[in-house]
Amino acid sequence: MPTEGAATRPDDPSLADAAASLFGAYLHVPFCRRVCPYCDFAVVAGREDQAERYVAAVTAEIERAEPFPSAPAAVFVGGGTPTRLSPVALARLLRVLERRRGLAPEVEVSLEANPEDWSPAVAASLVAGGFNRVSLGAQSFDSGVLAVLGRRHHPREAEKAVFSAHDAGFASVNVDLICGTPGESPASWRASVERALAAGIDHLSVYALTVEAGTPLSRAVAVGAPAPDPDRQAERWEEAAYLAAAAGLIRYETSNFARPGHACRYNLITWAQGEYEGFGTGAHRHRGGTRSWNVRRLDRYLEAVEAGGKVVSGAETLGPWEQEAERLVLGLRRAAGVRAGAGGGRLEQSEAGRRLSAAGVLERVGDRLRVARPLLGDEVSRAVLALEPADC
Numbered sequence: 001m002p003t004e005g006a007a008t009r010p011d012d013p014s015l016a017d018a019a020a021s022l023f024g025a026y027l028h029v030p031f032c033r034r035v036c037p038y039c040d041f042a043v044v045a046g047r048e049d050q051a052e053r054y055v056a057a058v059t060a061e062i063e064r065a066e067p068f069p070s071a072p073a074a075v076f077v078g079g080g081t082p083t084r085l086s087p088v089a090l091a092r093l094l095r096v097l098e099r100r101r102g103l104a105p106e107v108e109v110s111l112e113a114n115p116e117d118w119s120p121a122v123a124a125s126l127v128a129g130g131f132n133r134v135s136l137g138a139q140s141f142d143s144g145v146l147a148v149l150g151r152r153h154h155p156r157e158a159e160k161a162v163f164s165a166h167d168a169g170f171a172s173v174n175v176d177l178i179c180g181t182p183g184e185s186p187a188s189w190r191a192s193v194e195r196a197l198a199a200g201i202d203h204l205s206v207y208a209l210t211v212e213a214g215t216p217l218s219r220a221v222a223v224g225a226p227a228p229d230p231d232r233q234a235e236r237w238e239e240a241a242y243l244a245a246a247a248g249l250i251r252y253e254t255s256n257f258a259r260p261g262h263a264c265r266y267n268l269i270t271w272a273q274g275e276y277e278g279f280g281t282g283a284h285r286h287r288g289g290t291r292s293w294n295v296r297r298l299d300r301y302l303e304a305v306e307a308g309g310k311v312v313s314g315a316e317t318l319g320p321w322e323q324e325a326e327r328l329v330l331g332l333r334r335a336a337g338v339r340a341g342a343g344g345g346r347l348e349q350s351e352a353g354r355r356l357s358a359a360g361v362l363e364r365v366g367d368r369l370r371v372a373r374p375l376l377g378d379e380v381s382r383a384v385l386a387l388e389p390a391d392c
């Protein structure tokens with residue numbers, strides 16, 4: 001990797017800051033076997049008959065894109081479930097991307113995968129095609145919890161996927177876990193985290209189950225189904241953080257833990273307000289100070305690309321203060337924190353900032369600001385967003 005060695009701690013401030021000058025590329029694959037009840041992403045189920053058409057459309061979108069400012073140092077193929085496409089199709093997309101501006105030496109090439117679509121043969125083909133990092137959507141190692149989440153794989157499949165990813169030569173293996181699913185007990189959560197860590201993962205992402213408007217989960221909660229409890233979720237996060245640290249994984253962002261040398265570079269770029277280009281349904285990009293995003297609906301995306309039309313459905317350009325506030329909010333989620341700068345100084349001097357500093361939540365270390373108690377990070381974000389816009 002161009003910015004870190006195998007021993008670089010994921011929470012190293014220089015690593016966090018250097019990511020701002022790297023360029024990333026995101027490819028979205030919307031296909032899923034079925035739509036999970038809590039999912040709010042741009043996904044479609046049972047439309048794999050459109051896979052070839054979709055690969056052709058993404059290829060065309062990449063070929064028409066503005067030239068990249070530099071060769072991508074990180075590529076992230078997310079979804080949806082990227083492995084609903086064949087390894088050959090995924091490798092083909094990577095080659096098309098490479099033709100735009102090349103790929104940086106030792107580029108990080110990540111993809112998301114579900115255990116039920118994984119096999120040693122798929123893993124080996126992906127490595128041969130240029131992928132070197134995989135993020136496995138295990139979510140839980142408790143069959144009952146998986147059933148509530150609408151996931152059909154067996155916990156053992158997730159474990160085997162970690163082993164076969166390493167055996168195939170993936171340099172970094174992440175597991176995603178969701179905490180706070182109704183029906184999850186403290187013991188089952190602990191067992192899930194322990195089982196993921198015991199499988200030898202390099203990276204762990206812990207997300208709290210959230211009830212997104214418009215999802216089947218939100219409709220179920222509206223008619224009386226149990227909702228996730230934020231206090232229980234905080235306890236689960238603390239337990240995961242404790243177990244991850246004991247296994248040698250260092251927290252480098254509120255939800256993310258990694259061994260030295262295994263921070264996710266693509267995420268570091270987005271958290272540092274770096275630039276990235278996005279392709280596919282619902283994909284977002286950040287170029288020249290403007291954020292824009294593609295249409296989410298598969299049919300509309302395909303028709304627009306095939307007609308040579310625009311796929312961008314919205315855009316926003318942040319003003320100087322909004323950019324500064326975003327820099328603080330994103331930066332303060334990282335364990336490395338953020339250079340205080342003009343906005344950080346205003347935060348420290350605000351009433352909420354003084355209170356958070358006195359309570360040991362907001363901490364000054366040299367020229368950086370950090371959140372010392374990550375579970376209270378949302379309070380810090382609210383304090384940033386409550387600041388009056390100002391010149392900076």
Ligand code: SF4
Binds near residue numbers: 032033034079
């Ligand atoms: S597998 Fe992931 S992307 Fe697909 S529906 Fe489930 S949560 Fe959404």
